[in-house]
Amino acid sequence: MTAPDAFIKALQHEPITCLRAACPGHVDCTEVSHPQERVKAYHLRCEACGWEDHVRGREDGAAQWEDAELQAIIDEHLLHLQPVCPYDQAPVVFTSLPNPRRKARYRISCFYCGRQVELDWPPRF
Secondary structure, three states: OOOOHHHHHHHOOOOEEOOOOOOOOEEEEEEOOOOOOOOOEEEEEEOOOOOEEEEEOOOOOOOOOOHHHHHHHHHHHHOOOOOEOOOOOOEEEEEEEOOOOOOEEEEEEEOOOOOEEEEEEOOOO
8 A cells, every 4th residue: 555646745734736637726725634533634626626535544453563663763853854654654753752851752654554653753663
């Protein structure tokens, strides 16, 4: 399973052109998912021809990332590269979380397959 290009562009707030072959129009993208959902959903609408579509992640009920996969994601993040989920090639998002112990804490999320993990920073493997 690979995340569709339109989903990846919508997630990263990149411009999307109409997916119809004869229309070069700009597509307006609106997020329609709720903030607490593990996968994101977007409504797409072409400003030129009126074409509409929805793109949504496909939540995978499988186990979390394995330690080696998570380590690769973290390494890419530390190298200032765009980490991607090894299961669907969608961008992985790091979110800083409040932590009362004054240590850094992050949530690492794939909004296409719904995998998430929370960990203290720096991680201990």
